[in-house]
Amino acid sequence: MTETACRLYLVTPPVLEPAAFAPKLTEALDAGDVACVQLRLKDCSDDAVRRACDALRPIAQDRGVAFILNDHPELARETGCDGVHVGQKDTPYAQARRIVGKDAIVGVTCHDSRHLAMEAGEAGADYVAFGAFFPTTTKEAAFKAEPELLRWWSELMEVPCVAIGGITQENCGPLVSAGADFLAVVGAVWNHPDGPGAAVRAFNAAIAAAEG
Numbered sequence: 689m690t691e692t693a694c695r696l697y698l699v700t701p702p703v704l705e706p707a708a709f710a711p712k713l714t715e716a717l718d719a720g721d722v723a724c725v726q727l728r729l730k731d732c733s734d735d736a737v738r739r740a741c742d743a744l745r746p747i748a749q750d751r752g753v754a755f756i757l758n759d760h761p762e763l764a765r766e767t768g769c770d771g772v773h774v775g776q777k778d779t780p781y782a783q784a785r786r787i788v789g790k791d792a793i794v795g796v797t798c799h800d801s802r803h804l805a806m807e808a809g810e811a812g813a814d815y816v817a818f819g820a821f822f823p824t825t826t827k828e829a830a831f832k833a834e835p836e837l838l839r840w841w842s843e844l845m846e847v848p849c850v851a852i853g854g855i856t857q858e859n860c861g862p863l864v865s866a867g868a869d870f871l872a873v874v875g876a877v878w879n880h881p882d883g884p885g886a887a888v889r890a891f892n893a894a895i896a897a898a899e900g
């Protein structure tokens with residue numbers, strides 16, 4: 689398929705059973721273009737994270753899709769993930785980088801802040817994430833970002849930017865037009881009434897339409 693400039697970044701549901709989730713992930717990744725999968729498990733043990741990584745990581749990596757672990761740089765390194773995503777209350781960027789190494793992907797949550805994004809970019813982050821762009825039921829998002837932030841960032845900076853928060857196939861157009869390099873999505877893929885494959889196809893079509 690044609691590669692677009694803006695690509696999908698799938699984030700897993702916060703609670704999942706790896707054996708049951710594996711076919712859903714496979715369906716999503718076989719349906720179209722996905723750049724990256726983030727395993728984002730909340731409130732579970734390190735062993736549960738390890739088991740989920742072992743079950744899901746090969747599904748992504750065998751398809752050339754980067755597999756990133758949320759919040760846990762040590763576990764990301766130990767389990768062979770391609771990188772880690774850290775937020776402002778997580779392991780600081782520099783420490784995360786020391787743990788996962790120079791070749792791994794490290795992404796940083798920057799909420800709606802130009803300052804945080806410039807700090808992360810200058811420190812060496814592989815991407816900065818802005819959000820939440822729309823209301824979301826997946827987590828309590830304390831910050832609200834506007835598409836203009838993506839426009840400003842992408843016109844000035846080389847470091848890729850990720851948009852997250854309430855993004856759907858219907859509302860993503862302005863984020864793509866504003867310069868988002870990746871759309872990070874939970875609910876609109878895993879809760880899609882026609883399944884995750886249909887959701888990915890609809891996102892790919894919406895991104896292509898917005899890019900003209």
Ligand SMILES: Cc1ncc(COP(=O)(O)OP(=O)(O)O)c(N)n1
Pocket residue numbers: 699726728758759773774775776777778795797817818819827850852872
């Ligand atoms: C791509 C991406 N962007 C933002 C976040 C949020 O990270 P954080 O603020 O650390 O919150 P939690 O996801 O850990 O609850 C993310 N995970 N991924």
Ligand SMILES: Cc1nc(C(=O)O)sc1CCOP(=O)(O)O
Pocket residue numbers: 699797799818819820821823824825826827829831852853854855872873874875876
């Ligand atoms: C994990 C996460 N981080 C956010 C932020 O604003 O930093 S919003 C969010 C949830 C995204 O899920 P959905 O696509 O279902 O809205």
Ligand SMILES: [Mg+2]
Pocket residue numbers: 758759773774775778
């Ligand atoms: Mg976090």
